[in-house]
Amino acid sequence: MSEYVLTVENVVKSFGKFRALDGASLAIPKGCIFGIIGPNGAGKSTLLRIVTSLAHADSGRVTVNGIDIESSPRKALTGTGAIVDSPSFFPDLSARLNLDILSRGTGKRYKARRDELAEYTGIAGWLNHRVREFSLGMKQRLAITLALLPESHFVILDEPTNGLDPSGIVDIRNLIRNLGADLGTTVLVTSHMLGEIEKICSNLAILNHGRIVMQGPMEEILRRSPVTLIRTTEPDRAGSLLKETFGPRILSLSAKEDMPGVLRVETDSECAAELNETLVKNGFAVSLLEKEPDRLEKIFLELTGGESAVRKEVRA
């Protein structure tokens, strides 16, 4: 058995002259919550459509659960639940009928699982209501229930928090985070909302111009060139001291423009405690010591190039 639930190898997909995927490669280990972020037009939706056999790659190979998606799509997608694009249901049918029809579920075992999952996702009391009456947040919950129904160990969710209000975002975020812990499900999430991806995912891939420009565990990515913000007395002298003491470990050191008296120290590895100790031992009073916020956003901007690529995040 493969240790990866999904592998994508050098996948190319073009629409006319536009190359939506240009040799994208990634591997999703079992049991993780994997996020894919990328600017508009980076190829996220195209990649998901290929992974779910809604579209075919021009070249390259995709395996789901170790099975080639092109040669055996139905076998490969067994045990995989996917919601591509916004969740779509039959508005005049009840949530229960929608689940039954879209999952083709039948039998006692299926019904027990459906009711159990509905309880888990918080829609148990709404199963007999028509989907027309559902809010977007409820539809997302229903979509997640649907994705989990075919005894899924791998769930693909495309922009699951898109269009939700702040409390809806928090609810869906918690639900997705718990999927791995409670049900052992591997989850693939795409989003524009970097903060959400940072909060939800254990692993991350950044897609730009049809290529994966970075992937790995979230912690490692965030730890890469960590930035510490330090407010201290005499920041100029403090900066010189840190440069002398840490030498090449400090990759860059500058005054933070929007926070007077604060130094922005980029290091090759996590060393906030050491920076603090050095300053305090040398008589500097440190009144602020913290990791630079929105680190993922900055890494994303560095790799994809430009503020315009980032959608403004709705903060919960």
Added chain:
Amino acid sequence: MILSIYHEIVKLTSQKKHYIMLLGYAFLMLLMVLLFRHIHEDLEKQSGEMLKEMPFYLRMMAPDPVKLCDGLMFSRFTGYILFWVVMPIFAFMFAGESIAGEQQDGTLKAYLSHGFSRTRLVLAKFVSVFLIILFYSMAFAALTMLIGILFFGFSKMQISLFWGNPGDPGTMTTVGLVSAKRAIWAYFASALYASFAISAISSVSFMISAFVKRMSVAATGGMVFFFVSFILQVVFARYAQEIEPFLITRVMDGYSQVYSIDVINWSSIVKSFAVMCLYWSVCVTVPVVTLNIKEY
């Protein structure tokens, strides 16, 4: 497969189109009852004159022409409009909705991304549309007869007619009398035949719905095809002799044959079924192939 067909029927029956369909049917019934009542009144006024003009054998068998114009006659007369005009329009709507409607609202993607067999999906949709047409054809036929009997009574003898074209009295090639039992059989047999024919006619919309994302386009496409076929068969028949056997409206020819059960032209009915099979085969195969190669 049975589960898939059941699900498709559940989806189709949940749509509001059914209310429109029932309203349309109710409106048609209202108009037909008013029209038939008017005919009834005219007949009552002229029955004496008409009796004198009637052939001797008809006068002997059914001396009162008003009695011949009963509820069953009403339903047989209404059936023509119902199955030639109203039901095809509804069938185009259902067939057009089948695939295009789901492309339009995104639910088709939800199906396909779960790895369902696309061939089975198309077949289930096609069969469910046919079953809906069959159900409504038979239900409307029964309801129309009940309404007719309720308003215009029931007579034991019925006129046996062969109407090639309801708007052209010259095409009444045979007139005779048959028992009511026989006429009821003919009436329901023609409704059953009509459901098959309407299914073949609407299969054009079904095929178009695999290519477009709007059900209205698929339904309209089918209607245009139907009316062009009708115009070619009726108006330009002289110039369309080579393609005439393949015209979709030809399948309705058998309706008149079954309707006048005394003079069934089996050769014509077999030809009509052959044309139906041709349309069914093409209009199912094309969506199966399309869905299997199309990207979503």
